[in-house]
Amino acid sequence: MKPLWEQRDNVKFNVMDYATINSGAVTAAPKQKAKAAAQKRSRVPDGLAAQERHRRSTCRPPNLSPCGAAAYGFLKTRFLPHYTGQAIAGSSEKEDFYRSFKLLCEHYKITPVDTAAFAYPYGREVALHEAGRLLNQKFPQHIGLELLEDNSRVTVQATETCYTGNTLFYIPVLPLHYMMQDKKHRKGARLLLCIFSYLFHTVNIPYYTEDSFLYWQYEMVTEWVTNDPDDWEQTDYNDYVSQLRAAQHYGEIMLRRIWNTVHFDHFGEWLKSFTSCDDFDRECHQITQKFYTLWQDYPETSIYKHADTSSLPDYENDDFDDYECITMEKYIGFVACTDGWLYENVQQSVNACFNESTSKQEPILKRFFNGQPQDNDTLDFECRLFPLLNELCYLLNNYDYDTKHPSIPT
Helix, strand or coil, rough: CCCCCHCCCCCCCCHHHHHCCCCCCCCCCCCCCCCCCCCCCCCCCCCCCCCCCCCCCCCCCCCCCCCCHHHHHHHHHCCCCCCCCCCCCCHHHHHHHHHHHHHHHHHHCCCCCCCCCCCCCCHHHHHHHHHHHHHHHHHCCCCEEEEEECEEEEEEEEECCCCCCCCEEECCCCHHHHHHCCHHHHHHHHHHHHHHHHHHHHHCCCCCCCCCCHHHHHHHHHHHCCHHHHCCCCCHHHHHHHHHHHHHHHHHHHHHHCCCHHHCCCHHHHHCHHHHHHHHHHHHHHHHHHHHHHHHHHCCCCCCCCCCCCCCCCCCCCCCCCCCCHHHHHHHHHCCCCHHHHHHHHHHHHHHHHHHCECCCCCEEEEEEEECCCCCCCHHHHHHHHHHHHHHHHHCCCCCCCCCCCCCCC
């Protein structure tokens, strides 16, 4: 009989499989013969002879490092666009394009590779590709390039967009109210109140207790809780109503403080005379200084100055839906707080509305390089404002409260 490994060439067995294989009938093991008796020695040997060890070789490898991996060089290689169309000869389109493209490069102060000697329109595709790469490396906003045809002439259009992503820029006001009750950080809270006043009066960020998108979100949660009190356990109902009343009561107190222009009028004076006592005060002073610089650079700029109106629904159409577009006042605003049961339900309600939307409104600026002089308008304000809003929300959400949070009993 052939051994097992010759019978099944294409099957591999592990230790466990091999232990369970039965090759046939059980047979008695053959008896082993006794070995011959060992020869007696006359004496014990003195010891083993010492073995000579192998010596090390004097040959050493050369001090050379191997060449780097070929993949690294491949990843560092930039490939130009591939154009499968046919070249166009004897057309004025090439002259129109490079005339408009030159104006674009002069406005943004970039120097892409010269493609005038390339076949057209391949040279056009390479020029737009390189210009887009340089623009997005130089500027914080995204700049997209495209071609427009107007009266049989080709013009380059640049669309600047300040992307906001999926972030909800909701500024909590109750942490600032608690901070003002703390004597240790009362002056730092006064600086943050100057920021709130600036954002409310000049930047025009909506408030959740006034007529706004967030106001109706809080109203829906309030009606959901108070209309059917028997559907809740008594302890949970009292807690939810207490959070709703605190958001309404202390929110109105903070709104009256923000409405008061005394904080706005003494913005620079209080900032200059402020003396920090700890790390938190220093953080308040630093972020207030950034907002104050932004206000000095753009004293009357609103967040809606460059809002994209092309994404809005057609209000003259009878079938228009207000939830088709996520407008800027829907994802930017003042809220009560950003933790706890109340905010979780408000956030769920907001996300449910956003899931039904098909577009989002963001700051956009378009330029046409058709020979007309360009203005000095930019998206610098929006590109600086949104990161500062993130810093402000982070500072308020991570404030360590030393005092007990005030509540409104049911």
